[in-house]
């Protein structure tokens with residue numbers, strides 16, 4: 001079958017999915033509290049605390065080494081106080097959207113591997129933005145990094161046959177995951193992730209990160225955000241952190257050096273190598 005018709009079949013299936021995940025209720029509740037003129041921290045903490053899984057993950061994020069807080073965060077109230085509404089809102093969004101398409105772990109894919117990878121790329125993206133003097137986009141970089149591979153979740157949950165074929169193709173040939181996706185589906189997890197992000201009406205620049213995190217130079221809305229996530233994503237492979245065969249063989253696009261304001265590729269390389277230890281600490285600290 002031609003790649004274009006495979007792709008239109010995938011789109012057709014996506015369009016028809018009756019059980020296409022919906023945005024969780026708790027996220028609407030948190031967002032509406034954050035829109036109030038004066039944010040009521042106690043009310044916000046109580047709302048988040050209703051969800052035990054969300055609470056645990058939020059504290060894991062806040063206490064992770066790459067997040068860089070100097071103090072141990074042991075309660076949601078304290079996390080709100082330290083991080084403020086916008087950052088808490090983005091963390092809750094990232095965790096609850098990712099949880100929405102949670103799938104049961106199988107021999108082929110463990111949810112923990114996915115979660116760990118998302119956490120590392122999210123917190124590293126936030127940290128990279130801050131280290132490059134772009135603190136104003138650090139919180140958005142976290143959200144974008146956490147959600148960048150959302151299409152992988154959708155693929156595993158809703159296209160298990162295609163997913164199995166991709167794995168077989170990877171095992172039997174010398175194709176990487178990305179190339180195998182193209183061959184089997186006529187599109188990649190980038191496309192599928194963007195599809196869901198648009199259905200959820202997420203901000204355009206976030207949709208674009210999902211669509212172009214492997215090819216950030218194609219980004220039009222916010223190449224900076226896309227390049228930061230791309231850099232964090234590639235670093236997980238460079239340092240061999242996590243079991244993320246779906247990202248095997250990805251490598252830095254040289255163009256991000258300019259986009260991120262590095263004077264040379266060597267300078268980018270030096271910046272990257274300083275991260276090795278922080279990535280390893282981070283990977284050790286993640287729990288589910």
Ligand SMILES: [Fe+2]
Pocket residue numbers: 148149189213214247
């Ligand atoms: Fe990806």
Ligand SMILES: [Fe+2]
Pocket residue numbers: 117121148149233247
């Ligand atoms: Fe990734």
